[in-house]
Amino acid sequence: xxxxxxxxxxxxxxxxxxxxxxxxxxxxxxxxxxxxxxxxxxxxxxxxxxxxxxxxxxxxxxxxxxxxxxxxxxxxxxxxxxxxxxxxxxxxxxxxxxxxxxxxxxxxxxxxxxxxxxxxxxxxxxxxxxxxxxxxxxxxxxxxxxxxxxxxxxxxxxxxxxxxxxxxxxxxxxxxxxxxxxxxxxxxxxxxxxxxxxxxxxxxxxxxxxxxxxxxxxxxxxxxxxxxxxxxxxxxxxxxxxxxxxxxxxxxxxxxxxxxxxxxxxxxxxxxxxxxxxxxxxxxxxxxxxxxxxxxxxxxxxxxxxxxxxxxxxxxxxxxxxxxxxxxxxxxxxxxxxxxxxxxxxxxxxxxxxxxxxxxxxxxxxxxxxxxxxxxxxxxxxxxxxxxxxxxxxxxxxxxxxxxxxxxxxxxxxxxxxxxxxxxxxxxxxxxxxxxxxxxxxxxxx
Amino acid sequence: xxxxxxxxxxxxxxxxxxxxxxxxxxxxxxxxxxxxxxxxxxxxxxxx
Numbered sequence: 001x002x003x004x005x006x007x008x009x010x011x012x013x014x015x016x017x018x019x020x021x022x023x024x025x026x027x028x029x030x031x032x033x034x035x036x037x038x039x040x041x042x043x044x045x046x047x048x049x050x051x052x053x054x055x056x057x058x059x060x061x062x063x064x065x066x067x068x069x070x071x072x073x074x075x076x077x078x079x080x081x082x083x084x085x086x087x088x089x090x091x092x093x094x095x096x097x098x099x100x101x102x103x104x105x106x107x108x109x110x111x112x113x114x115x116x117x118x119x120x121x122x123x124x125x126x127x128x129x130x131x132x133x134x135x136x137x138x139x140x141x142x143x144x145x146x147x148x149x150x151x152x153x154x155x156x157x158x159x160x161x162x163x164x165x166x167x168x169x170x171x172x173x174x175x176x177x178x179x180x181x182x183x184x185x186x187x188x189x190x191x192x193x194x195x196x197x198x199x200x201x202x203x204x205x206x207x208x209x210x211x212x213x214x215x216x217x218x219x220x221x222x223x224x225x226x227x228x229x230x231x232x233x234x235x236x237x238x239x240x241x242x243x244x245x246x247x248x249x250x251x252x253x254x255x256x257x258x259x260x261x262x263x264x265x266x267x268x269x270x271x272x273x274x275x276x277x278x279x280x281x282x283x284x285x286x287x288x289x290x291x292x293x294x295x296x297x298x299x300x301x302x303x304x305x306x307x308x309x310x311x312x313x314x315x316x317x318x319x320x321x322x323x324x325x326x327x328x329x330x331x332x333x334x335x336x337x338x339x340x341x342x343x344x345x346x347x348x349x350x351x352x353x354x355x356x357x358x359x360x361x362x363x364x365x366x367x368x369x370x371x372x373x374x375x376x377x378x379x380x381x382x383x384x385x386x387x388x389x390x391x392x393x394x395x396x397x398x399x400x401x402x403x404x405x406x407x408x409x410x411x412x413x414x415x416x417x418x419x420x421x422x423x424x425x426x427x428x429x430x431x432x433x434x435x436x437x438x439x440x441x442x443x444x445x446x
Numbered sequence: 447x448x449x450x451x452x453x454x455x456x457x458x459x460x461x462x463x464x465x466x467x468x469x470x471x472x473x474x475x476x477x478x479x480x481x482x483x484x485x486x487x488x489x490x491x492x493x494x
Contacts, residue, residue, distance in 0.1 A: 229451040237458040241465060248469035283472030297489050315478040322491035333491055343477030396468075398476035403465040407458055412473050 012037055014091065020064070022077050024096045027152035030078075033063065036150065058107060060203050061092055064152045067200035069113060069192075072099050076201070078151035084142040084165070093153060101154060105189055110206045110216050114189035118272035121175060121186060128168050128175055129173040130188060135168035135175040137215045142166070144178070150241040171220035191218060211417070215425045223418035224443045230411045237407045241400060249395030257352065257388045260346060263296055263360040263381040275304065275390060280347055283394035286340040289387045290319040293336055296360040297321075297383060300338075303353040304345055315340040318375075319386075321439050322361060358384045385442040418443075 010019045010030075017034035021027060050440075059079055065439045066075045070225075078093035089107035091114075096102075103114030119129040128135045146161040168175040176187045194205030209215055209222060238367070257272040290298045297320035304313040317340055323332035360381050447455070468474065 022489055026473040084456070169485070225448075226450050226454075228464045230454045233451065233458055234456050240462055244462070244469060248466075281471045281473070283474070283477065318489075324491075344471055359489065376452060392470060394472065394474075394477075396474035396477065399468055399474050401466060402475075403461050406461045410454055412449060 006350055007259045010039070010041070011343040012039065013185055019277045021077060021152065022064070023097075023126075023152055023154075025076070026154050027096070028154060028156050029149075029158070030152040038149065040156070041152065052165065056403075059092075059150075060090070063202045065201060067202075069104075069200040071095075072096055074102065074104075074200075076104070076151075078148050078153045079149070080153075080157060081148040082144045083147050084144050086142075088147070093151065095152075095395075103187065103189065104201075107216060108214065108221060109204065109209075111203070112216075112218070113192055114176075114187045114197050115444035117186040117188060120184070130175060133170060133173065135170050135173070137431060138169040138174075138429050139165070139168070164278040169218040169219060171224075172219035174216075186419070189218075191216070191220070202325070208273045209421060211420050211424075213424070214428065215421060217425065219425065221412045221418050221421045221425075221443070223421060227411055227414050227418060228443065230414070234407055234411055238404065239351060241403050241407075244397065245397070245400045249393070249397075251391035251395070253391050254391040257354070257390065259356060259388075260353060260383045261298060261337040261356045261358040261386060261387050262383045265358065265383075267355055267357040269353070271351050271353050271354045272390075273349075275350040275352055277345055277347050277350065277392065281344045282311075282340045282347075283396070284345055285391045285394045286315065286317075286342065286352075287337065287389040288317040288319060288340065289337040289357075289389075290384050291336055291374060291387070292382065292384045293319055293321050294360070294429070295322055296358060296381075297334070298356060298386060300386060302340065302388070304342060304350045305353055306346070307349045307351060309348070311346075316344050327438040341396065343394075343396075352390060353390070354386070354388065356386050 001341055011017070012032040012035060014037040015032060015035040017032055019030060019032050019034075019039070021030060021041060029038055030041050031038050061076045061079075063076050063079060064071055068074070074094035074096050076092045080093075082089055082091060087107065089105060092100040092104040092106070094104055094419045101116070103116075105112045105114055117130070121130045122348065125192050139166050144163050144165045146157060146159050149157055149159055163178040163180045165179075166177045167407070168177075173191045173192050176189065177434045178185050179188070196205055197391075198205050207213070209219075218371055221292050255272075255275065257270075259270045261268045261269055275284075284304060286302055288302070290300075298317060300317040300319065302315050302317070317338035319336055319338055320334035321332065321336050322334050325331070359406070
């Protein structure tokens with residue numbers, strides 16, 4: 001009964017259809033829902049303002065639909081479509097007799113709830129401040145024109161009506177100034193989540209942004225929230241990795257072996273052992289040192305040979321050291337020590353088989369021609385000691401950095417998407433080009 | 447915790463699990479290995 005009392009009926013002067021006047025006393029114009037004719041609701045004779053017979057739009061929210069948004073039940077009483085020559089958007093006028101009017105603005109499938117401000121925002125340089133929230137300029141003055149209209153409104157609206165509009169944004173919010181010859185009106189609109197608008201008016205949820213789409217000026221980056229939520233998890237995982245690296249990277253029970261090789265002499269093969277690995281699978285670290293190598297190199301092949309299965313796990317080190325003096329002074333290169341890490345040796349008893357061969361590089365020593373290899377070889381070079389330290393376990397820092405990379409991969413991917421999103425959003429901005437401040441603002445919480 | 451954060455936490459747990467398994471097995475895809483006898487080796491100084 002209460003609803004019937006609040007609704008007045010008018011007859012359309014054009015088609016005779018019965019039109020419900022839902023906000024009687026407030027509404028100035030309304031459009032016939034049957035023929036689209038615009039009617040002056042203040043005229044007792046319901047004078048026709050203009051005809052707009054082409055208005056047969058299928059609205060996302062049919063006029064008269066009620067929905068609860070932010071705890072208030074609203075009724076969609078008017079709809080108009082506006083364009084600034086570049087973008088087109090829909091504005092639904094919501095009405096509640098106890099709360100007043102609100103705007104529901106739809107563009108690119110995104111919905112915003114607009115509230116008219118009763119006081120002009122504070123000015124702070126180029127920015128505007130409302131209730132402590134700073135809005136930065138985004139669109140400079142454009143002309144917004146009403147292209148289609150239906151339903152009831154609190155002012156005389158008709159297609160072709162124009163206002164000068166400027167917009168200021170912060171993530172999730174847009175502050176709009178609309179000016180005409182009579183007044184300046186400020187509206188602050190807040191982007192609604194898909195869940196909110198769907199629950200209120202059962203409309204399709206906003207599309208998920210993908211590269212190539214144009215986001216709204218005040219649309220917050222959907223990736224910024226993820227990145228901010230993920231960093232603590234990434235940091236925690238990094239700390240956990242450090243702990244694991246420390247716990248599992250130790251070497252133990254080192255055994256030392258040594259052999260001697262003569263530069264340009266024959267290959268020395270020697271077997272050391274036994275090396276007992278009692279546990280499942282484990283890595284082995286072999287540190288091969290040749291402190292005496294100078295102006296030459298030593299090839300060191302090591303193989304862990306399982307005494308039972310004769311399976312061989314091999315590795316190779318090249319120790320070398322060269323030095324000299326030229327116009328730039330003294331130089332040296334090469335390393336006299338190499339660390340080898342052999343992975344996943346099954347439990348068992350092993351022999352360490354070492355093949356080592358040393359060579360000399362340079363002009364010192366006595367040179368003789370070796371007919372068997374058709375090369376010159378030196379004589380009289382002192383033998384080189386090859387010291388091997390074999391220990392169970394190994395610290396694979398490569399595993400650590402690979403894990404760090406895998407942990408960082410999703411946030412880095414989100415960061416790339418965030419940059420692409422902000423690029424697309426800020427490309428619409430008027431005035432000065434986007435700078436680092438804009439990037440940071442894009443990371444702000446709505 | 448949002449769904450995306452939960453999924454990312456699961457991803458990180460998976461990575462940590464893989465790391466732990468590799469560490470327990472003494473495995474690394476970058477470990478030394480393979481006899482290089484007969485393979486081309488570069489010897490000598492590369493200075494200038």
